[in-house]
Amino acid sequence: MTTLDTNAHSMNTHEHAQVSSQSVLNAAQFVQAVPGALRKLDPRALWQTPVMLVVEIGAVATTVMSILDASVMGWLVTFWLWLTVLFGTLAESVAEGRGKAQAASLRALQEETTARRRASDGTVEVVSSAALRAGDVVLVTAGERIPGDGDVIEGVASVDESAVTGESAPVIRESGGDRSAVTGGTTVLSDEIAVRITSEPGHSFVDRMIALVEGSERQKTPNEIALNVLLASLTAIFLVVCGTLYYQADYSHAHQSWIVLTALMVCLIPTTIGALLSAIGIAGMDRLVRRNVLAMSGRAVEAAGDVDVLLLDKTGTITYGNRRATEVVPVPGVTQSDVETYAKLSSLADETPEGRSIVELISADVAAPAGTVLVEFSAMTRMSGLDAPGLQVRKGAGSAVTAWVAENGGTVPDATDDIVLGISSAGGTPLVVAVQEAGSAARVLGVIHLKDVVKEGIRERFDELRAMGIRTVMITGDNAVTAKAIAAEAGVDDFLAEATPEDKLALIREQQRGGRMVAMCGDGTNDAPALAQADVGVAMNTGTTAAKEAGNMVDLDSDPTKLIDIVEIGKQLLITRGALTTFSIANDIAKYFAILPAMFVASFPQLKVLNIMHLATPQSAIVSAVVFNALIIVALIPLALKGVRYRPSSADALLKRNLLIYGVGGLIAPFLGIKLLDLGIHLIPGL
Template sequence: MDHSDHKHQQHDSHQKGKHAMKGAQGHDHSMHHMHMIKDFKRRFWVSLVITLPIVVLSPMIQRLVGYEFRFEGDRYLQFALSSLVFFYGGWPFLKGMVDELKDRKPGMMTLIALAIAVAYSYSSAVVFGLSGKIFFWELVSLIDIMLLGHWIEMKSVMGASNALQELAKMMPSEARRIKENGDAEDVPIAELKSGDVILVRPGEKIPADGQILEGSSHVNESMLTGESKPVAKQKDNEVIGGSVNGSGALKIKVRHTGEDSYLSKVIGLVTEAQKTKSKTQNLANKAAGWLFYIALAAGIITLVVWLSLGEDFNYALERMVTVMIISCPHALGLAVPLVVAISTSVSARHGLLIRNRTAFENSRKLTVVIFDKTGTLTKGEFGVTRFKSIGAGMDDQELLSIAAAVENSSEHPIAAGIVRKSKELALKPGKPENFQNITGMGIQAKLNGKEISILSPGGLKQKGIAQPEGAFKSEDETVVFVLSNGKLIGFIALADEIREESQEAIDTLKKQGIKILMATGDNESVAKAVSNTLGLDGYYAEVMPEDKQQIIKDLQSKGEFVAMTGDGVNDAPALAQANVGIAVGSGTDVAAETADIILVNSNPKDIANLILFGGATYKKMMQNIWWAAGYNIVAVPLAAGVLAGAGIILSPAIGAALMSLSTVIVALNAQLLKRQIKP
């Protein structure tokens, strides 16, 4: 598959079958994959058990370790046991070779099959009379390690979805639904519908995605999002099915159930990712294809050269077989699967859902990252920054309490910020009467017999009241004014607060030489203030969602490699246009169809971690591929006898030892990847 246009192909295929998990086809694919994993696992363990006596009986191992264990017919026993491993353990590779040769694309399966077929055929011939050495232990160890590599690779692509599927199985079987008369009834979660109201008591699992109608609590979402700390939840906040309620009872209005739930969407996304391989994985397979031709050519050349030098046929044949066995490095079979396995599990634990592995690895090429402002660099909610009473007889907190009482009846984000601040200060606002909106100006209501108005700067101007000194201190603040019976009694300043993690994330990316830009629909003054505070390289203000795509096109035309972060809904065209599209969101908004990578949390540190980890993953893959290939570059000529004139020739025993050492180094190098991502 040509991954250069992978993003658009993936989007098209996803549109045609985005509910693959829902039908029998998706179910069959998943079951087929699970069957293959079990098959490789079974073949590996059976082959490994049979390998042990073969290793013990191997003359080469006996010489290396320094013991002797021989008996009449021991070679025939080795032949019988090796035949079992060859035909049972080696069957997937022999079958894979046939498939690859039919497609005229020899790759890893063909290379493995060549090595094991040559080793088995030659060793069997030696057992039955040909003069030479047997290679049974090399044969079975090669099959064992290749089975292990394929088992690990297949497990890795199933790992993230398996964890989520296991979590889905742990969902409560019943939910406590509130009937219209207020009574509660226990019903199977399969009977829940969107719009139902359910009660979740302290310590219980939340049975469905929904919105809190009553109550507040801390909810543990760590198994779903990777966020270790329980998340504070209150009225109007969204909750995810499968998360664990804390100490408070919650009444929740169900929004998504079953296949439309967060868990099902995430499982579907990971399943889509399982069907594709990255360019680096394809590179490993191409390397195996080239090694097949090299092994074949090197083996034939070795045979011809030694015969032409006057050596007997048996010796020349032994050299040829040694070359062809050594040409199949164990390490190459594990080079990419080990890294994929580790990066998949580590990513899933940190709330990174990778749909396009090529884009994930391409994050190393990024020159520009465009951040959305609201909800990513900022908290996405207005917070009170200052509040001050004007005139005698009232303190600042009393002003805030009056404002909170009136704003409590409003659904505006500014109102939510004022009410939230009053709760933080444990204030107890009164109950207003005759609440009403004043179009284009603000709100008003009666409170304790007084007419309380909360007005915008424009509303204050229409009333003919001058703005008090010190009301405006920062360009990124929004200020509202509180009046009692038409008299100004104070003001409250609010701002969409910058997240604490934003500065660290931006500094981290800048150290990598990446330019940081911001695109926001907010006005020029707010965008400028955020940009200056965080030290961005530039910003685009008053941008409509459809304009972001053009911004990315313009940057790409200048040679920039661009990552775009967005909420995955309004930003879909921009995410599709970007070289790396990163959807950020919380709760049920993670299933963005056009993004390459989805971050469950909107934390900008996760974006920085993702970009660095993608680069580190690619680097580890390439290091392993080059190490595995490097082993061949050195070992094959030595096995062929290039330096035989100098008395240096690679024996099968030393070749096997080097092969094992190469495998160990690749495995240890892959493990180092775990240190590349910060919590």
């Protein structure tokens, strides 16, 4: 298993362990959330939730009336109205508390450390990490903690990022390319790197994570605002209805107390969804964090639920990023062991990722002969190799090696061209290996096949995206032949070859003009404009700082197929809101049959027929409805936090399922609940 395979497996194991251990709602979480819930009873905090603010005002009013009236029913209604408000704030407090628990572990990364800052003249001074500013260059060696977010500008090192990502296996960070970004608080395990700091104190990646998981910067999304407006409108309507009922009842000689009318109003307004709405939004972002995805806004989470086009940068996203040697093909007449031996010898001086991959691929133990002079790869010669007494070996681009063979009296067999053409047609890069021995003409031994290696399991994940109705498009700077081959291997629906940053941006805008919601995955600086334009921009954590700043999500695992989880959570968020809204409205029906007959049966006995639950007394009916209205909020908190399970299906099927489960369920549950409560409540003395 490769290091990258090990990383992926380790992360997968960690992620499932993390989710399973933290997703269970227990009594301790409720207890810890109570102080926060009590603080949220402050009207200044509650005004953003108009439904619950109205309930609190009603609770205050019934408290005053109960003091004046001193009736058992008045005090029972008052007590449960206060509990209704408390349960509503408890739901939000529990959701926030789960994020705060994660933030506490992140704060451990912010311990102030010393840093070795390098001045422009090359001198090094030891300073506090708090004194670092963007642009400073620091040296970090094995065993030291990286003092701030930045980019590696010199060297290569393995880095332990487990404190940020949960990943136990180290990752490689090196200068240049798209794996140069490092996060403050992570630890260098080997070698030494020079890091240019990119963040100011208090504005690091970890600072942003802490603020976001605590929910302090969570803004209400357009969908959430629209639903709040709807709930406020329904609340206003029922306020008017209940207010006018007082005078209608008085006119019809069925006088009602304001306590009863307040109870009716609280039971009829959408308190269930009003109490849980904020918790649903917070929990959506929390579920992303538990899957190692940092969402910069709730808006991005919601947008993910509506994504229907996904654009993915090829290099580092669909493929591992560096071309790797996958096979060595000998020409006719040359043994496999011979061509592998000379291919490895020719790569000993090649420090490029491709050269290192050749050395790793060939297991044979090969040592350079005595007196060897290594020939390093250069852009001018396009070859690398070695010169030893009586032996010269070269490896490089086909045209360069062919010319070298001709200069040294050799000829290139026709089979070489066939092998090179076959590798090129498959989207790979051919490197020709040749040798010249003492007294002989140079000759070609074989061809090394370099290719962009597609990440394991990615094709299956793209199949899942297709089942969810999401079209995948690979974007690459490669030529059309190479792009086509990689696209076919990865299983994407389409590709854009030889793409510039402007081309990526134009493609996203074209899709958006067509009414599509576009998500973009990328990791490079050249992906930043597209990540910023996309409705959902998912930057890989292994990518550059520019990419992470441009996106509205950061995948800490750097797994492009994580978008499946992101989309599922986005859809889950929207479906959960819809399901609980449906339930909240449906369960009002039972309350009509409980409270309205209780209010008017004394003056209009014929309304007794509406008492289909056969509730014992008008007073117990009203109190039972109020108690159920409060308890159902607590019962639904786990569902609000966990979310309604999403299954890929059509919108019609989802709507039918929603109505069947939460519409019918919301209709039946209150009839059963209110009846069961009434069996005990009517026994209370004085009621």
